[in-house]
Amino acid sequence: MKKILFFIIIVAFLAVLSLPLLQMKFDFVKEQQLVGVFSSTEQPMWTKDNWFAGNFQATSTSWFEDNFGFRSYLVKTDNQINWTVFNEISSKTNTRLIRGLDNYLYEYAYIDEYSRRPEKKITDLEWEVQMLKRFQDELKKRGIEFLFVISPSKAALYPEYIPASYIFGDRQSLSRSYDIVVDYLDTYGVQYIDGHTIVRNIKDQTDYEVFTKGGTHWNYYAACKVNEQIIGKLEILFGKKMNHVVCDPPIVDTDAYGMDEDLIGLTNIWTDEDVVGSVPHPPLDIQEPNNTFIPNMLFVGDSFSHPLLQVMDNRVYRYRELLYYFKRRITFDNGVYSETTDDILNWERNIGDKDIVILENNESYMHDIGFGFVEYALTILESGMYDDT
Template identity: 30%
Template structure:
């Protein structure tokens, strides 16, 4: 009798195991759903959480929302996302689409030729190029930058304006075949020509980083944009910083560098391939690491840099850690939030480091950073040149100042 009962128990072990696993998933889902909004650190998490996932909105618990179906829809979506198996399920689906069709199942990432990854917003901007520019607007934009330069010059500070490159604009042959301008991608008009002409006419000190990439892209054994990233790599950014230090000498010293192929991509070099959320991402593509060429400078104190622009400045900030006198950097840029909103961010970065602590983004702090800076770098990407708010913020700061 006991032997038969033991045999029956053993035979039912798989059933008990499945029932236990289902019970665990149910309780884990309930727990995650309960703590997600107010105590997200208490969630039961996957060992490899998904990248770039929009933050879950709270479920609306009102009669009106229930009658409109909003409560049920939000509860269903949030409960599914709270499942511990959700990340691996998404990665498995994305891997299947990528492996079988060479396509992206992740929003915000497009797969181009030769496995190059792009953000669709840069492809869309590139494919819209060709309309006649508004020369009056461009001239006024350049005059604003010259006004900033005059104010910083008068205060004894170095100033340089940087045009950073777009991957779509610099490597158009790699655009996806589905891009609306794919057939004419390599013969698109030169968008930057009127902007560069206006800067020269106004006497602005600037570095055309997009032009540098175009001029030097075939001079190296590796691309100046990584296959799995949206930003230029350290080699491309260092070419621009070298030119910046030449035309706008400052306390950081004359920048010169050596480079080598990095052991593996990291940070911005893999931001898009991380957003693909694959089970087995291919990280075998080459990218660069850099070192200072020559001895460190004789620095009595760390210089101060005010860097204002967008995300492409991050690679400049990494590169400047290899300058003769690495600076303390105040980095101002518009950052994307987990809910896909945009806000002005300010990071305080200590000398020799590439990442810093998020600081106060009140514009009165910008005034102080401008007053203390030895070098001011203003950057716009070629994709949104002449359209960013950062130029206005910096101009207003120069106008608000007491003597810098």
């Protein structure tokens, strides 16, 4: 009887060990979707050269680690154990994630900037604003308006949930780059919308959240409220009425979607119930006055542009272009999106036929406003090479 039991145990043990290999071969259970940074390796082919060079073993091991059966289930289980038992985030991402108080999630880079690290030179920040002013003036000469939009940082809006060990108390008396830049914007007369102040007022004066617990970007309600101010400013600049997107009253529930759950998605855990919180959703109806002006817009910005543009798409305009980090060109044309990395800045197409250029930049990244776009555009504008087109 003992031999039979021992035999059964051995067979069961071997069967369990063989399951990942069987899953790799037959894929009889659908793998879970993982989010984050992954190495992409093809299954290596054995050759005499790579065998004797010692490469075959290393590439085979790397490929197996990324492709063994039930990998996604084991990864999520391991991450869930670390999250629940050890209060840690162990998912592999290209950005460091911090689990804050009351399960608010942050990207470390934003916390670091909120702690005034590294400190930026005031002269460099003033130069960034001077470039914006020159750009605004050059566009104005050609009948094109300009608007600079500052998007808010979660760390700056919700510092109360950042663990104390990540805050450098001795640096809190220093001015942030954001504060310095805003002062210079006023001094030099740059047209701008301060999303930080708008969103902070919502947080301080209402019960609505402006960032979700599990997201790194402003939520759609906050983006909608900033859009209200943008449209109001554009109506003044153009002297014309435009479409308005309705933000209030929002529908409040706990259903986060899209960019409202981008950080919790990166944790790759089984359940996100710990980060469930209040989420306001704007109605996004359109108020169309008579003789509505539909401008032709160029946006330049970072990932915070996406919630803002999703609020505006097909409501404020029918066509727009986004130069995303000045590396990719993303167009929206009557509901159709397209993307390319070719010919990022074509003067006649990207700027010359536009009514306005809107540059969005997060308050945590004021040392490189526009990601090289402003400098590049100024070389074209100030040279006058396209002034006769």
